[in-house]
Amino acid sequence: MVDKEKSKGRGRPRAFDRDRALDQAQALFHAQGYEGIGVAALAQAMGVNPPSLYAAFGSKAQLFEEVLERYARSALPVDTLLAEGAEPVAALTALLRVAAAIYTADPQAPGCLVLEGARGADPDAALRARVWREASAARIAAFVAHTHAGKAATVADYMVSIMSGLSADARAGHDVARLTAVADMAALALQEMLTKAG
């Protein structure tokens, strides 16, 4: 019984582009964090008044959830990098290096929106972000399990932990070279873990 957006209904038509509004919200959430940006500032950047924001998205937390989903689905090319037949060490190393690049690509939106959101003080926002954090861990674990079933959980934990550290580095202002150096060093552990017996 939840109303979904119908392309054409009866009343007054919406005066703003929902996707463009979400783009603006994503930029602000990424730059300032969930708690660092207020609804008034969000609404202004989205070119909308607060009541329209609430009518369209429900609440600040629900807006954040929609932004998180868009980001999680598009930020990292996980499905491309972790294709079924890919060599595990190379694929995971590539994922870390791409993360290092993407986390530093936009100086005004450093780090990973999901991983940073998962650490926020607001329990509602953190919970919603953690859903995607865990989804990413599960995605990596499934990939690793194809070749190293017994190590999948630990390797996935390790990957998410490394990416969380890279995200924090990016937010601390480190540049792509420093992030990449850390990513490459982290890859040494992948090599050891996945190519030696144990």
Added chain:
Amino acid sequence: MVDKEKSKGRGRPRAFDRDRALDQAQALFHAQGYEGIGVAALAQAMGVNPPSLYAAFGSKAQLFEEVLERYARSALPVDTLLAEGAEPVAALTALLRVAAAIYTADPQAPGCLVLEGARGADPDAALRARVWREASAARIAAFVAHTHAGKAATVADYMVSIMSGLSADARAGHDVARLTAVADMAALALQEMLTKAG
């Protein structure tokens, strides 16, 4: 010309224990984050009214700074673990394992107060926490430089990044076993980095 606390002065004596008040503040900041706890709640937990808090500590940000310093000096036994003659791989591995244990020791205060504070949305608090984050990186870099001067900066970056990831894991609710598994896997990269030529 900054007034320092004198053990005895003229006026009415302070009615609370400054150190115990800082303990309470540290517990709340650690549990809820700088932005997650308000001055009113801090004052109540410290057994003090807001004006006394401001008279004793200056501001919320300055109180946080004092808490950070206490925490940074006492949370991890860095000076013991990174003693001058210690073997680098073993010492740094031990530091990661101790961090994993400490970050999960108190379920109500998971993670590292400094590393989590350095990530907050409040620029004032984040800046003050980043001072200690960088101090830790410098401390580790100096230790590594004794034996591997050319790799000190990258290894220090790596260590801080790993610890930041472990702190995020702790805040996500992972237990000490999962954190330790990640720490041990991260140690494989230390072994590779510091015992092979390059």
Added chain:
DNA sequence: CTAAATTTGTAATGATCGCTATATAAATGA
């Protein structure tokens, strides 16, 4: 042309934010 439906902008809600003006209480120094 009218009624129902939906979005719009204006303006305000109560709550909480960090912080402080004010007056009183309690200590010391003269």
Added chain:
DNA sequence: TCATTTATATAGCGATCATTACAAATTTAG
């Protein structure tokens, strides 16, 4: 004793928080 100094508690400051009443505007259905 009495002025000075410092800490105390009460109470409230303006600002901002997420959220929403409300009425005017704009659409389609009948």
